[in-house]
Amino acid sequence: MPAKRSIVVMLLGALTLLAGGCGSGAEAGKGTVTVFAAASLTGAFTELGQAYERARPGTRVRFNFGSSATLAQQLVQGAPADVFAAASPATMKTVTDAGLAGPAAVFARNKLRIAVPKDNPAGVDSLADLADPKVKVALCAEQVPCGAAAVKALAAAGLKVKPVTLEQDVKATLAKVELGEVDAALVYQTDVLASGGKVAGLSFPEADQAVNDYPIVVLTRAPDAEGARGFVELVRSAQGQAVLAKAGFQTS
């Protein structure tokens, strides 16, 4: 008999856990703004989220940072969110085409840099050096914005680069440079800054032909539409633009 009861107790416990799991998702209504944002926005948006919470006591901003392509797919599959900020118009289009949002506004631009380990073991000093088969290069996969930009930049330079790995987002690409596992990678200028001196960034002229526009939008089914508009306004305000510029974004 005691065994029977303990099984029932365990079952009830499991059910409570399950219910609790569902509850935390549903609680994201009033006063909580859920923002899906590109991984490259991690630093700047975290700071802006704190500014937003300070300006409106009692509100909370929750972030889901990741590859824009992944986030777009999550939104299309029905993930509840108020704001989507993507690293490329293409990934934003996935969401607007699905009827989840109206037209998006570009709030920042990001440029590619060649990231090399601080001691630059392969002596990389131009984009052409990446084509050297002795140089180990990491790029983002073409499916994600930083990868699409890298393809564009390399095409503009007329270079064929054979990377050793195609990473799934820009932070993973950066990590491979930080760990010294590759000699060079193409990442955003903002990521070079965000690494805090662990990698060195080299600019190159072809980067101008592969500038990424960052669009932001309030989602149609936003549980907290008002809060969502407030956050987007903050991002596009002088204060927001200053934070983004400090992180290395080009703002208008």
Add this chain to the structure above:
Amino acid sequence: MTGRGDGPEGEPQGPAEGEPARAAHVPGEREPNRAVRVSGRSVKVSGRAPWVLVVPAVAGLVFLVLPLVGLVVRAPWSTLPSRLAEPHVLEALRLSLVTATAATVICLLLGVPLAWLLARAEFPGRRIARALVTVPLVLPPVVGGVALLLVLGRRGLVGQWLESTFGVSLPFTTAGVIVAEAFVAMPFLVISVEGALRAADRRYEEAAATLGASRWTAFRRVTLPLVMPGVLAGAVLCWARALGEFGATITFAGNFPGTTRTMPLAVYLALETEPEAAIVLSLVLLAVSVLILASLRDRWTGAATG
């Protein structure tokens, strides 16, 4: 030796249930019969299965199978053949099968002796060693991948030396995929084999020793055949885990078609843009693993345990 075999006290497997006297006279010989009889007896227990077991059991089965149903239902069946024929699918599948098999072989070569050591040898720190073996089970695979980079990467503790001495660099190579998979999958094999060794009757080994067999011979001719079902079950688990490995692989070995992009990585990348392609790839992986696991079960583990 003499003191161990003829007293039921010192034996962890000491015969229970009313036949200590006979078992003591002929150590080992009656053991298999007894085991079969015990399991035979438990099978014969009749009456309805208690609902406290049946209800959660069915719920558990549904919980495990339902996501698979989701995949099958949402699969784009009309475009399936053309998607399967794409060369990158076959490339990723081939790479997955080759690396998972190679990782399993490595795990067998290192894991079976390790399991033997943990189950049979007396040495200080054995408890800690046993706990450490399970670390890859607890570690998030991505962290495992980073840890591998820190040790075997270009600037890693061992990797540095590998590169300067032999010119070998594991990250971003197929060998790196195998290392990552073996790291994550080996505990499954070790735990399974160790469990089998502990359950196996040591008196067979002791009998072999009294007949003059060295410990190595006893292991090879007596212990290993005895625990073979456990080894095979462990190898199957290990292979399945290696086949599905994602986190450690993408972190340690990277992601490049043909060299390191295994099926799980291809699935993840396809999810970014083409969820339907990802479903197709997952189905292929599922079908292949179910096919292989089912056939192995029938041939080996099923025959051994049934």
